[in-house]
Amino acid sequence: MRSIHTDRELSELEARVLHHAGRFGRQIPEIRFFILERLEFASLLEKDVYPTSPINIWEGKRMVHKKHAIESGLESALFYEVVQTGDPSYAYLNDSNNAVSQASVMAHVVGHCEFSEKNVLRDANANRTEYVMYLVKKVDRARQQMGEKDYLEYWNAAESVTTLISPNSQYNLARSTETESSFKSYEPTTGEMDRVEKQAPIVPVFQTLTTLLSGTSEGTSFESELRKKRHDETMNRKGYILKAPCQDVLDFVRHYAPTSRAEHAILDYKYVTKAPQDFVMRTQIMNEGWAMYWEKKIMLALFEERAVNGIIDYARVF
Amino acid sequence: MSDVKISSDESEGVFNEFIQDRLEDFLDDIINKGDLDRFDDRGSDIIIEMDDIIPPTFVYGDEGGGGGGGGEGPGGEKGKLRFRIPFQAFMELLGQKLKLPNLIKEGDGRIKEFSYSFKTFGQVGVILDKRRTFKRALRSSIGIGAYDPSRGLRDVLIRRRDRRFKVPQREEKPRYRAVCFYMGDISYSTYGERLEMEKRLVNFIHQWLDFNYGAGNVEHRFFVHDVEAHEVSSSDFYKVSNAGGTRASIVFDLVSQIAFNEYETASTNFYGFYFGDGEVFEDDAKSIVEILQGQMKPTFNRVGIVEVKPSQFSYLNREIKREFEKDDIVRMGTLRQRTETVEVIKNLFGVRRA
Numbered sequence: 189m190r191s192i193h194t195d196r197e198l199s200e201l202e203a204r205v206l207h208h209a210g211r212f213g214r215q216i217p218e219i220r221f222f223i224l225e226r227l228e229f230a231s232l233l234e235k236d237v238y239p240t241s242p243i244n245i246w247e248g249k250r251m252v253h254k255k256h257a258i259e260s261g262l263e264s265a266l267f268y269e270v271v272q273t274g275d276p277s278y279a280y281l282n283d284s285n286n287a288v289s290q291a292s293v294m295a296h297v298v299g300h301c302e303f304s305e306k307n308v309l310r311d312a313n314a315n316r317t318e319y320v321m322y323l324v325k326k327v328d329r330a331r332q333q334m335g336e337k338d339y340l341e342y343w344n345a346a347e348s349v350t351t352l353i354s355p356n357s358q359y360n361l362a363r364s365t366e367t368e369s370s371f372k373s374y375e376p377t378t379g380e381m382d383r384v385e386k387q388a389p390i391v392p393v394f395q396t397l398t399t400l401l402s403g404t405s406e407g408t409s410f411e412s413e414l415r416k417k418r419h420d421e422t423m424n425r426k427g428y429i430l431k432a433p434c435q436d437v438l439d440f441v442r443h444y445a446p447t448s449r450a451e452h453a454i455l456d457y458k459y460v461t462k463a464p465q466d467f468v469m470r471t472q473i474m475n476e477g478w479a480m481y482w483e484k485k486i487m488l489a490l491f492e493e494r495a496v497n498g499i500i501d502y503a504r505v506f
Numbered sequence: 507m508s509d510v511k512i513s514s515d516e517s518e519g520v521f522n523e524f525i526q527d528r529l530e531d532f533l534d535d536i537i538n539k540g541d542l543d544r545f546d547d548r549g550s551d552i553i554i555e556m557d558d559i560i561p562p563t564f565v566y567g568d569e570g571g572g573g574g575g576g577g578e579g580p581g582g583e584k585g586k587l588r589f590r591i592p593f594q595a596f597m598e599l600l601g602q603k604l605k606l607p608n609l610i611k612e613g614d615g616r617i618k619e620f621s622y623s624f625k626t627f628g629q630v631g632v633i634l635d636k637r638r639t640f641k642r643a644l645r646s647s648i649g650i651g652a653y654d655p656s657r658g659l660r661d662v663l664i665r666r667r668d669r670r671f672k673v674p675q676r677e678e679k680p681r682y683r684a685v686c687f688y689m690g691d692i693s694y695s696t697y698g699e700r701l702e703m704e705k706r707l708v709n710f711i712h713q714w715l716d717f718n719y720g721a722g723n724v725e726h727r728f729f730v731h732d733v734e735a736h737e738v739s740s741s742d743f744y745k746v747s748n749a750g751g752t753r754a755s756i757v758f759d760l761v762s763q764i765a766f767n768e769y770e771t772a773s774t775n776f777y778g779f780y781f782g783d784g785e786v787f788e789d790d791a792k793s794i795v796e797i798l799q800g801q802m803k804p805t806f807n808r809v810g811i812v813e814v815k816p817s818q819f820s821y822l823n824r825e826i827k828r829e830f831e832k833d834d835i836v837r838m839g840t841l842r843q844r845t846e847t848v849e850v851i852k853n854l855f856g857v858r859r860a
Contacts, residue, residue, distance in 0.1 A: 228512040251517065
């Protein structure tokens, strides 16, 4: 993966595309373009369009298959626009595309980014990519804490619930549960980063007396630690009242299920990476139409000023 | 962020390890259902296709109940699981798991194959063995007091005499020659599942002999018969078909003649495998037994007769069994359904209990 600025020609094209976008009055966030090789591209898609992801066998499996398919010519590695919206937005270009397709991808991305910025569903998250990269680190740490076997099991369980995400449902978490804790407005990701763990009150402990009272048969220290940990986890559960059945199951689980920190990190990662797809699905036609419309406008302007050649080929394909 | 290389290498690694760990459990499945596509010996990897493994999926509602539609779940793509493992490693594992002894290698094996392996170590050479060198250097550094963490000294001095190099050693392996005859009955309807079962078995025999003798040293020849016997190419072996009468003994006769006339019987290892539905006439079966007894058994390392999807009229194995029930050379197998492939392989290549 390299920045677009390493390629002079593409860099100039980018400047022209953004210039025309501005001229047409588009309000777009900062867009960072990167150039990827074809296998990097395939991998990026497997990672839900985030540059990193926690190690997991299912991604590995899909990539093994994909590599085989690409190598044996069953599948082409050509993808058009791949973008992770936000502020800044990250857009990825395929290094095997020609100049016209690169320009059209950039122009198309402009449309998507603006659409996402305007955000009809009001669930935009500006620094989504950065936050996911932070979560990946947490999940990788979780993997070391849990051990391979538990991690895989929990990952699978979490993955199987990812079909039950609906952050924009009328029965999403904010509208279906009531809680006495500070969790009031529905904010999927921001704000969770700086969630402060409540300090446990310091309880005076009289070591000698406690030992005498409880006797010596406490089991091994490991067992008692474990028991204590479970007890703490149970006590830390937030109380809630369910006003209506919650349709956003994964979000509910990650907020109210008794989990360890490691497990919570996995649930967070799964939710944060999958939840935005709901927006994409609900607004697909509007989104694509908007992007396509501005792509056409910008491309025509580019052809007019002869920034790119090949209008006939372009007209033939699109 | 631009210096990040996007790759799934680590995940692929974890996936491959996961497969290797569970490979033994998968072996039966691979043989019974999977495809073993072998490219060449030097490529050393085989790509195995088998039924996919999918992550557990979340199902809600009663199973089979009308309303509970349950998501298909992640990774629910139906299809094949595909992975690579080294050919050598896979065949060894297979041999162990199915308890197949290595095949007997007869013949003088006068022609040798040479290879070089780095098994010994010397003070001079080209390829430095870093691990050994470091070990010796550390030992002598401790000895002369240059490395002593308790005094804050952490120098490891690598002196000339500590260096250890990998030294190539010439290895000689005798090279054996083997020839395998595959005989197919084209008078019965070999298509669909029947053909697929036969292919799978032939494929396995092919791989197993190649593994035992080395790919370049085994000649594979294919014969078909109805009322006459012909030699065909390996691809035609599965294609030609004919409806009509059958005489199986002529193909055994042809094969044994070829074995005697074209090969040096003393230095060649012969294998013969017959595939058919076993519906033969009584006198035909009798003459097969004669050929097996008189010509093939003394020279062949192994003769296998496999009835693929036999019917109630299948007579061949019954007749042969009378003569060769506990024979080590002549083996029989019955392949009624795909899942019996492993059993047939064990019958053909496994150790015969007396």
